[in-house]
Amino acid sequence: MPLSGQHLIIGTDQAYYCRFPVASWLKNRTLPPQHLTLSACPVEVISASLQTHQETLAHAQTSLVSWLQTSVLAQIHPQKPLSIWLPPECFLHTQVALPKALSIEEAQAALALQQGQYFPFATQHALILQVIPTWSWGQSAPEQQNYQVLALSQHFAHMWIKAITQVFPKMPLANVGYRPLLRLADATFDQVPVQEDQAYCEISTQGITQVIWQPEDPKLACQWGPQAYVAAQAHTDQQTWPYWGVGAQVEYHTLSSRLMDLLERAGQIGKKVHPQLRLPLRLDFRPPCYIDQQRQVRKRRFLILTALVGLCLVGLGALAGWQRWQQVQSIAQQEAALAPQIAQVQALRAQIQAYEARFALLESLPKLQVLPWLTALDKQLPQDTWLTQIILEPQGKVTLVGRSAQAEALVGILSQMPEFTKVSLSRAITREGAYASFGISIELVDWPQRDAFMETYAREP
Structure with a gap:
């Protein structure tokens, strides 16, 4: 059985039993850790009377708490999970006997026998507390005590849980349940050839909250806990065997039908079980409605x-x-x-384009030979004449505006110049005193780039 963490396994076994100081083993590691048997618990803790079990259990719980606080169990790590296994058949009867302490050699020999026989569920760091019933396996307890024994074992289980919780309040209880053992006839294993007293078949369940196993005999009703194990030992004879601990008689075919049904549900029918090999079976005991x-x-x-x-x-x-x-x-x-600012930027861009066009026009003026005729005009005009405005139009037409004392003679003077043609007055001459205002219109004779100039001027906004 794969266990994890720490385990307190409370079980019973009449044939093989040992007692030795667990504290010595924890210190020296002189014994194998697979099976440790702790029997240092006082007798009054694990003994009870069927007639006055309530008072005895209360006293037993008090003694158990005191024993847990002073015993080796106090050395268990309080933060690790602790598994408690409580077989319902092993605890209480009218008398409880504790054997004498064995030597280390006897304990090792007993443990070697237990390893392959009666404790398939014990692993490392497991503490096993064993209690010996007064009857043997072949004997049966009085019939009227069967239910009382089962009820007392349940009370005893709760007593252990309360006591350990009181001593170790921070220790999580991983598993708390019962381990019923069923001893069956060989006819149970129809397809499993085994020898007498040499094979076990373990049926394990995990994650079970509560499972009620009700055989045909109502006296054998038992309750399994979170993890349940059925250890079935095969025999060759066809006789009936008692249920371990309770002592009631069970016919083999009753348990056989139950176990075969579980094996079939687990898909394990037809698999062999060898003498030294235990076969773990994963079963789901939850009802279909719950699944x-x-x-x-x-x-x-x-x-x-x-x-x-x-x-x-x-x-x-x-x-x-x-x-x-x-x-x-x-x-x-x-x-x-930003729309207003964008409009302003666009207007500025238009003005820049206009200025660029005008600048290009001004750059082209020297190419139009404006300076030569202006020089010639300056030489022909009289000394008492000055120009206030010169207007150059795209067609090569020039308008001269100014003042002169000889305004009436200017048309004749300009007509004699070879650079000009079509000289005429653009407005009437107005005399004011010695000087008169005039406006004369002329056309340039040499205008080689007139078309290009007109095109540039047309693009000007």
């Missing part, structure tokens, strides 16, 4: 988790979309706030 209910619970949990994951994904997608919408709205608001 279906657990499946429905797991299914609902899976659906709920799936729905939660889906909701989380949808929420993440919605959050991402909302964040993007917020970004778009923020950009739109910023654009609306």
